[in-house]
Amino acid sequence: MKVRIQFSKHGVVKYIGHLDVMRYFQKALRRADIPVKYTGGFSPHQVISFAQPLGVGVESESEYFDMELEREDDLQAMKERLNASMTDGIVVKAIVELPDNAKNAMASIAAASYEVRFREGMEPAFDLSAEIEALLKQSTIPYVKQTKKNEIEVDLKQGIYTLSAEKDKKDHWIIYMTVDASSGGNIKPSTVLEVLYKRAGDKLPPFALAITRMEIFAKDDSGHLMPLIQAN
Amino acid sequence: MSKLALDHEILMTIEKPARYIGGEVNAVYKNKEDVDVRFVMCFPDVYEIGMSHLGIQILYDMFNRFEDVWCERVYSPWLDLDKIMREKNIPLFALESQDPIRDFDFLGITIQYEMCYTNILQVLDLAQIPLLAKDRTKEHPIVIGGGPCTYNPEPIADFFDIFYIGEGETVYRELMDVYKEWKASGEDRVEFLKRASRISGLYVPMFYEEIYKEDGTIDHREKLYDKAPDRITKEIVTDVSDTYYPMKPVVPFIKVTQDRVVLEIQRGCIRGCRFCQAGQLYRPVRERDVEVLKDYAIQMLHNTGHEEISLSSLSSSDYSKLDELLSFLMKECEERHTNISLPSLRIDAFSLDVMSKVQDVKKSSLTFAPEAGSQRLRNVINKGLTEEVILNGAHLAFEGGWTKVKLYFMLGLPTETVEDIHAIGDISNKIAAEFFETVPKEKRKNGTVQIVTSTSFFIPKPFTPFQWARMCTKEEFLDKAYECRRGITSQLNQKRIRYNWHEADVSVMEGVFARGDRRVGKVILDAYKKGCVYDAWGEYFHMDVWEECFRENGVSIDFYTTRERQDDEIFPWDFLDCGVTKEFLLREWHNAQAENVTPNCKQKCNACGAAKFGCGICFEPRS
Numbered sequence: 001m002k003v004r005i006q007f008s009k010h011g012v013v014k015y016i017g018h019l020d021v022m023r024y025f026q027k028a029l030r031r032a033d034i035p036v037k038y039t040g041g042f043s044p045h046q047v048i049s050f051a052q053p054l055g056v057g058v059e060s061e062s063e064y065f066d067m068e069l070e071r072e073d074d075l076q077a078m079k080e081r082l083n084a085s086m087t088d089g090i091v092v093k094a095i096v097e098l099p100d101n102a103k104n105a106m107a108s109i110a111a112a113s114y115e116v117r118f119r120e121g122m123e124p125a126f127d128l129s130a131e132i133e134a135l136l137k138q139s140t141i142p143y144v145k146q147t148k149k150n151e152i153e154v155d156l157k158q159g160i161y162t163l164s165a166e167k168d169k170k171d172h173w174i175i176y177m178t179v180d181a182s183s184g185g186n187i188k189p190s191t192v193l194e195v196l197y198k199r200a201g202d203k204l205p206p207f208a209l210a211i212t213r214m215e216i217f218a219k220d221d222s223g224h225l226m227p228l229i230q231a232n
Numbered sequence: 233m234s235k236l237a238l239d240h241e242i243l244m245t246i247e248k249p250a251r252y253i254g255g256e257v258n259a260v261y262k263n264k265e266d267v268d269v270r271f272v273m274c275f276p277d278v279y280e281i282g283m284s285h286l287g288i289q290i291l292y293d294m295f296n297r298f299e300d301v302w303c304e305r306v307y308s309p310w311l312d313l314d315k316i317m318r319e320k321n322i323p324l325f326a327l328e329s330q331d332p333i334r335d336f337d338f339l340g341i342t343i344q345y346e347m348c349y350t351n352i353l354q355v356l357d358l359a360q361i362p363l364l365a366k367d368r369t370k371e372h373p374i375v376i377g378g379g380p381c382t383y384n385p386e387p388i389a390d391f392f393d394i395f396y397i398g399e400g401e402t403v404y405r406e407l408m409d410v411y412k413e414w415k416a417s418g419e420d421r422v423e424f425l426k427r428a429s430r431i432s433g434l435y436v437p438m439f440y441e442e443i444y445k446e447d448g449t450i451d452h453r454e455k456l457y458d459k460a461p462d463r464i465t466k467e468i469v470t471d472v473s474d475t476y477y478p479m480k481p482v483v484p485f486i487k488v489t490q491d492r493v494v495l496e497i498q499r500g501c502i503r504g505c506r507f508c509q510a511g512q513l514y515r516p517v518r519e520r521d522v523e524v525l526k527d528y529a530i531q532m533l534h535n536t537g538h539e540e541i542s543l544s545s546l547s548s549s550d551y552s553k554l555d556e557l558l559s560f561l562m563k564e565c566e567e568r569h570t571n572i573s574l575p576s577l578r579i580d581a582f583s584l585d586v587m588s589k590v591q592d593v594k595k596s597s598l599t600f601a602p603e604a605g606s607q608r609l610r611n612v613i614n615k616g617l618t619e620e621v622i623l624n625g626a627h628l629a630f631e632g633g634w635t636k637v638k639l640y641f642m643l644g645l646p647t648e649t650v651e652d653i654h655a656i657g658d659i660s661n662k663i664a665a666e667f668f669e670t671v672p673k674e675k676r677k678n679g680t681v682q683i684v685t686s687t688s689f690f691i692p693k694p695f696t697p698f699q700w701a702r703m704c705t706k707e708e709f710l711d712k713a714y715e716c717r718r719g720i721t722s723q724l725n726q727k728r729i730r731y732n733w734h735e736a737d738v739s740v741m742e743g744v745f746a747r748g749d750r751r752v753g754k755v756i757l758d759a760y761k762k763g764c765v766y767d768a769w770g771e772y773f774h775m776d777v778w779e780e781c782f783r784e785n786g787v788s789i790d791f792y793t794t795r796e797r798q799d800d801e802i803f804p805w806d807f808l809d810c811g812v813t814k815e816f817l818l819r820e821w822h823n824a825q826a827e828n829v830t831p832n833c834k835q836k837c838n839a840c841g842a843a844k845f846g847c848g849i850c851f852e853p854r855s
């Protein structure tokens with residue numbers, strides 16, 4: 001039996017890196033007696049695969065990993081046992097069964113959506129909505145990417161699926177975006193903000209953003225974005 | 233647990249922010265309004281080291297079972313955060329509540345090795361607590377130290393209000409009660425310390441003074457508070473099967489040194505290796521009931537989700553039910569897809585069978601710790617391992633497919649000669665030769681034999697028969713290491729032997745701290761003020777700064793290390809009683825010089841003094 005697990009990550013645990021979140025779940029699966037399948041040999045490993053790594057400092061409503069089970073188990077009961085063994089800030093939201101031939105979580109990722117806010121006192125001085133509107137009208141959105149060795153110019157236009165902003169009741173900006181998250185074309189939310197600041201003749205200060213990943217998507221056969229929890 | 237002492241920008245700038253956020257699985261959170269005493273337990277080294285220490289987990293669990301106490305944890309901030317905290321004046325905080333430590337009732341510091349002394353000062357300093365006990369007021373936490381280094385606490389006596397001598401499970405409850413009473417009474421800090429000093433096992437250094445002779449040795453100690461005890465006897469758990477044990481140890485988010493369940497199978501050691509401090513300090517041997525251990529193992533694996541379990545004790549092969557315990561664990565662990573990380577076991581048919589079942593023979597190695605190369609010197613140090621036993625063990629293992637061998641020795645042991653040093657090369661070579669004889673060419677499917685010979689430098693420690701011994705200088709140590717290397721490279725099979733040796737500078741400093749007195753305290757304070765911290769981490773150890781501080785304080789390194797000590801010298805730690813008597817140790821010191829071997833506690837009781845605790849091996853029938 002193959003299952004997909006969706007979990008959220010909020011609060012202080014956002015400072016735990018991807019590898020440690022994997023280790024965390026490996027131990028949590030044991031605490032919750034989940035009948036996960038193991039490889040053989042002297043140091044057996046669980047057969048699990050994580051979707052997109054989440055950056056340190058970023059929160060998430062929707063992270064995923066897939067795992068193979070040794071035997072059938074009740075999905076709801078597993079979810080309850082897992083949640084009983086979680087630490088504050090990590091919640092298992094859903095467990096769904098996958099068809100045996102399902103692609104692994106990592107390979108099918110196409111896009112991710114984010115909500116971005118500004119940390120206290122870091123709100124931009126310009127009108128974000130207006131900049132977004134103008135940016136989306138550009139025929140190309142060039143961005144110079146720093147790699148280890150050199151700089152390459154890429155066009156973000158194709159990779160930005162949706163982008164908008166509004167102000168909340170306290171007059172603070174919230175930016176919503178859905179961007180490419182595939183292994184070849186992944187766009188970081190901060191990259192989009194950098195471009196907007198540059199457009200406005202400003203520079204995005206470091207540590208200004210409070211980012212929450214809202215969902216991870218796969219593309220279905222007709223090319224539509226589907227939340228990973230439904231895509232199998 | 234949503235509060236953080238460090239802001240986002242800092243957490244995003246430093247290495248491994250998860251070291252500082254708390255919130256790990258099984259971390260204990262209480263409502264601070266509901267408790268009377270707030271205790272913070274510290275291991276003065278980086279999180280990954282401190283979180284791997286069983287003792288802290290035991291005490292953390294014990295304190296948190298007390299309803300009126302909330303015990304939290306703190307470790308040394310790494311250098312990146314250390315710098316930021318100083319710049320921004322951020323007070324050191326406890327992981328759970330993230331509250332500043334200076335507001336706690338107690339700061340408990342476990343002192344596991346001498347080279348962490350400057351880290352103790354770092355913790356106090358970052359916590360904004362006065363470094364010297366005498367400068368603290370009622371507003372500051374009570375700073376209490378425990379662990380093996382408290383068996384000579386004098387070099388760090390000025391920094392502590394109290395030392396807890398011995399095993400922590402026994403008198404902390406009493407101390408908490410005394411504290412609560414005192415707090416309610418409104419009396420001053422010294423009054424609390426006076427009350428504490430009357431609890432058995434607790435040592436309040438400020439109530440004593442060391443008086444020196446002209447030659448610099450100790451003349452006597454003077455008491456500054458008449459009711460303080462003359463001698464302080466270590467605390468000990470008499471029934472280790474019926475005491476606190478952390479069934480739900482904290483599970484770190486990040487990978488720490490001991491990322492596994494640790495099962496302490498016994499305390500103490502039956503063997504009296506004469507260089508070994510642990511072998512004397514923790515006498516007598518007390519075994520934990522095997523049924524209790526089985527139950528602990530299952531519960532702890534379940535509560536942590538760790539994928540590995542290890543056994544902890546000084547000499548696991550001596551545990552009487554080891555067979556039964558390992559068979560049980562092997563079966564359980566196989567069902568749970570859990571690894572067993574074996575302690576180093578005496579190499580024989582049994583241990584090889586176990587090893588072949590739980591480890592990959594191709595990758596694992598055999599470990600022997602003869603500690604000295606020649607039989608003569610092994611008799612001097614009372615290490616009951618003979619060449620024959622080693623070669624037989626190696627022979628069996630080579631037949632079983634093992635190819636990797638690790639050998640541990642010490643250089644600079646009392647009475648050591650060049651021949652003894654060369655014998656290290658000889659025995660390494662004989663093991664290699666044993667391989668070539670045992671395994672014919674066509675059967676070497678796992679490759680050829682690889683021997684790693686390591687030497688450390690002998691450091692005389694308090695409460696050992698070698699507490700009287702002269703320690704070598706750095707130059708002597710290095711000469712010995714070169715001699716040892718020469719001995720190895722002259723061997724026929726030298727290509728199969730790799731040789732490693734330790735830093736000599738750090739060993740010299742450790743030697744000073746181990747047998748130091750109160751005069752060393754000033755040096756430690758100055759070295760810290762000049763930037764020394766994380767001395768246990770080779771790359772941050774600055775011998776030149778230390779030497780400068782010794783010079784400036786007019787304190788001689790040689791006085792503590794290379795000086796010859798008379799049989800009747802009064803040592804700084806003589807006022808502590810670990811059970812083993814000074815007469816016994818002296819007898820053993822003379823036995824060492826006469827190359828006499830002393831039988832272990834299972835063979836024969838040697839009346840070391842530890843029987844006075846009324847428990848353990850001292851009262852078991854001998855076969």
Ligand code: SF4
Pocket residue numbers: 501502503504505508509510511512546547
């Ligand atoms: S076997 Fe020897 S070295 Fe090991 S703990 Fe016991 S006394 Fe110490």
Ligand code: SF4
Pocket residue numbers: 515516517833836837838839840841842843849850851
């Ligand atoms: S009193 Fe005897 S049996 Fe007990 S620890 Fe000492 S030597 Fe061993």
